[in-house]
Amino acid sequence: GDSVTQMEGxxxxxxxxxxxxxxxxxATGYPSLFWYVQYxxxxxxxxxxxxxxxxxxxxxxxxxxxxxETTSFHLEKGSVQVSDSAVYxxxxxxxxxxxxxxxxxxxxxIKP
Amino acid sequence: xxxxxxxxxxxxxxxxxxxTLRCSSxxxxxxxSWYQQALGQGPQFIFQYYRxxxxxxxxxxxxxxxxxxxxxxSELNVNALELDDSALYLCASSLAFGRGPTETQYFGxxxxxxxx
Numbered sequence: 001g002d003s004v005t006q007m008e009g010x011x012x013x014x015x016x017x018x019x020x021x022x023x024x025x026x027a028t029g030y031p032s033l034f035w036y037v038q039y040x041x042x043x044x045x046x047x048x049x050x051x052x053x054x055x056x057x058x059x060x061x062x063x064x065x066x067x068x069e070t071t072s073f074h075l076e077k078g079s080v081q082v083s084d085s086a087v088y089x090x091x092x093x094x095x096x097x098x099x100x101x102x103x104x105x106x107x108x109x110i111k112p
Numbered sequence: 113x114x115x116x117x118x119x120x121x122x123x124x125x126x127x128x129x130x131x132t133l134r135c136s137s138x139x140x141x142x143x144x145s146w147y148q149q150a151l152g153q154g155p156q157f158i159f160q161y162y163r164x165x166x167x168x169x170x171x172x173x174x175x176x177x178x179x180x181x182x183x184x185x186s187e188l189n190v191n192a193l194e195l196d197d198s199a200l201y202l203c204a205s206s207l208a209f210g211r212g213p214t215e216t217q218y219f220g221x222x223x224x225x226x227x228x
Contacts, residue, residue, distance in 0.1 A: 004154075034216070036219075042221065043116075043202065043219045043220055043221040043222055044155070044202065044204075044219040045219070046216055046217075046218070049216060089154055089155075091154075099145070099157040099160065099168060099170060100145075100147075100155070100157065100217060101157075102154030102155050102156075103154055104152075104153055104154045105152075105153070105154050
């Protein structure tokens with residue numbers, strides 16, 4: 001079945017460090033890919049998405065590129081801030097399915 | 113434009129009881145999905161409703177049931193509560209057409225259910 005695998009956390013970085021959170025997927029067809037973020041005490045918010053191969057989603061300094069050849073959608077940010085501390089979820093939605101398949105989440109901790 | 117809202121925010125029940133959780137979709141959205149998120153895990157799909165009919169279901173038993181109303185608000189009902197039902201229940205609304213590609217889903221803040 002379809003699945004999403006993302007790197008385990010927590011990931012702890014210093015402010016202004018470079019961030020990469022890995023995400024790979026297994027799905028039939030060409031799924032749409034998403035990164036959602038969950039700040040402490042809040043609901044899930046869409047961070048960015050990409051709907052076809054080679055698309056790059058970007059928002060708030062975060063980027064992720066849909067790599068069909070490696071079935072990956074890694075999240076990157078050039079310079080993280082303390083306010084980026086949250087749990088990040090990678091998710092996939094197949095065009096033959098009606099549900100989002102989620103990774104387990106990666107907790108990101110940014111220290112001043 | 114209002115976002116997705118859920119009620120109540122927190123709930124405590126005892127094993128064997130029944131619970132109803134409520135969700136109001138974002139304005140203009142005709143599809144609602146419900147997810148269960150256990151502590152420290154990603155959400156698990158429960159089911160989706162489109163135009164008042166169930167449009168797909170995840171691996172959850174029949175004691176999890178739902179409704180969608182003409183104004184596209186929704187309820188999640190859980191009967192015969194078990195300890196393992198303790199989780200954050202998330203509602204998400206989207207604009208989707210039948211069983212076509214899933215549009216971006218917008219989430220409510222969730223209802224945290226504790227079963228004792």
